[in-house]
Amino acid sequence: MGVVPGALDARGERLAGPVFTGVGLAALAACVVWGPGVRGTTLVFVVVTAVWLPLLIPLFPRRAAHPWLVAGYYAGVLAAAVVLVARDDTFMGFASFGYPLAFVLFPARWGFFAVAATATLSLLAADSEARSPTWVLVLSLAGPLLYAAWFVGAESEQRRKANVRLEAALEENASLHAQLVARAREAGMLDERQRLAREIHDTLTQGLTGIVTQLRAAEEADGPERDRRLELVRTLARDSLGEARRAVQALAPEPLVSARLPEALSELAARVAATSGIDVGCTVTGDPSPLLPELEVTLHRVAQEALANAEKHAKASRIGLTLSYSDEVVLLDVVDDGIGFRPGDRGEGTGFGLESMRRRVHRVAGTLSVESTPGGGTAVNAQVPAIRRGG
Incomplete structure (x- = not known):
């Protein structure tokens, strides 16, 4: 399960809320155990923070639909971290929990702002006169930097993989396009053959049928009627010849030309x-x-x-x-x-x-x-x- 935005699958979406809640509670408990002694008002803030953290479980699956609730929740975590750090520098370890939480709750741009706010406010709240353990200082300074670097690298890797998939898809689309062009060419050739068949049927076939009919009638006639039939044959022959030329040139029927x-x-x-x-x-x-x-x-x-x-x-x-x-x-x-x-x-x-x-x-x-x-x-x-x- 990653914490890069958009990298969680369905199982990760179900487990992220409980996992991050458990990490936060563990960090809080570790600071209480390793601190010089937590009692009184500080202990009250610890209990309040421990009650606040589990709210992430129902909120996490709905974070995209309720961004203002997410911002309010993170503000509560940050406020608790600042108050606890101000009372005991040991809680800088708990404040570091806010770095991964920021990136998993917010988009990348706002995640960097949340990390910067967490680091800055935690350092300002720390008691400058008190001697904090070395590991606390290292974690406070190096934690956000290392996590930001890891986040940027992970996001870059995701984009690289997405680009590889995009290139593969473009190659596949180019192949499909070539196949479609070939099929369209074949369909066009078939359509053209059908068109020519229709042209021949509508022109030459009918013209030749008329010629045969008139010739048969002329054989049975004589005198003026025979001459009239032969003149019709000559007219049909000329028209059929013109239509044949037009069909070959894919032009309009001869009567429509003029x-x-x-x-x-x-x-x-x-x-x-x-x-x-x-x-x-x-x-x-x-x-x-x-x-x-x-x-x-x-x-x-x-x-x-x-x-x-x-x-x-x-x-x-x-x-x-x-x-x-x-x-x-x-x-x-x-x-x-x-x-x-x-x-x-x-x-x-x-x-x-x-x-x-x-x-x-x-x-x-x-x-x-x-x-x-x-x-x-x-x-x-x-x-x-x-x-x-x-x-």
């Missing part, structure tokens, strides 16, 4: 209407201010995927696309009057298209919902935060 999101969605709706023969309408409400590019790309891709699904699977006669701006969120609704489906039966969330939409929206802190019933059509709703460009 147009704002509402215009890009209107163009998308017109293209789907032209290629599918479905009545596709596009409505914009609110203040259509430019959003962060990532938000606009996300909404455009969701609309693209939802329209493609409705075109391929819904057998709809009409599709409504609505873009709504508000102060806090931007909503995109794609509703068709097709055959609908039961989301559970079709494995909603497991298809690449729906999962692609869901991941895109979640990446920008948005939400996506798909509602459908057999014969009741399908509604896709995407909601993203309305973070304006430059905001």
Whole structure:
């Protein structure tokens, strides 16, 4: 058990009060036995001091919460030591008990002040004309100095060990940081591969599907209808080529390069209407201010995927696309009057298209919902935060 502040463990905290009380009582008893004769008023002060010392037992565990009680207790010990030394120099041995007590009760800074006060007051109270034993004088002068030196050394050793532990912890943290960086790099590579997969699915796959569909229709048509279908094939091929370049360069969808999101969605709706023969309408409400590019790309891709699904699977006669701006969120609704489906039966969330939409929206802190019933059509709703460009 040490007496350096903060060095006591749980067992030391339990034993320190009784141990220091026992040391104080032993020092007091030794001075009474070795003194020239203690009697009368001096004996009364000895008894009072012996009664005062055990108060340390209940006080010690609570010393941090009651600093003023600690100061009062130590002041009582110091006063008793000064009075006893003034009556008999032999009690300088008891006064030395105050040195270790000061450091165990007070923080280091105040402990030095308490030691200095104990040494100074005890020497001033001593009878300068009386001849004190040599061991008393040596203990009075060397005691506080030796104890202070020991205390400083012990505290320095504790700090050295703490620095060693800190260096070890820093090395361990550096190793963990390196591992986290490596894992983040791997996660980033995986995320980038998934992003490219989504880009290819949302652009090239849909474009090539449209080309194949129009070519099949052109084979069965002739005259102006055949020419119209081939022109649509050329348009889809050019758009797919542009989207492929944009996907490789990780840029926004081609329609968003030269147009704002509402215009890009209107163009998308017109293209789907032209290629599918479905009545596709596009409505914009609110203040259509430019959003962060990532938000606009996300909404455009969701609309693209939802329209493609409705075109391929819904057998709809009409599709409504609505873009709504508000102060806090931007909503995109794609509703068709097709055959609908039961989301559970079709494995909603497991298809690449729906999962692609869901991941895109979640990446920008948005939400996506798909509602459908057999014969009741399908509604896709995407909601993203309305973070304006430059905001």
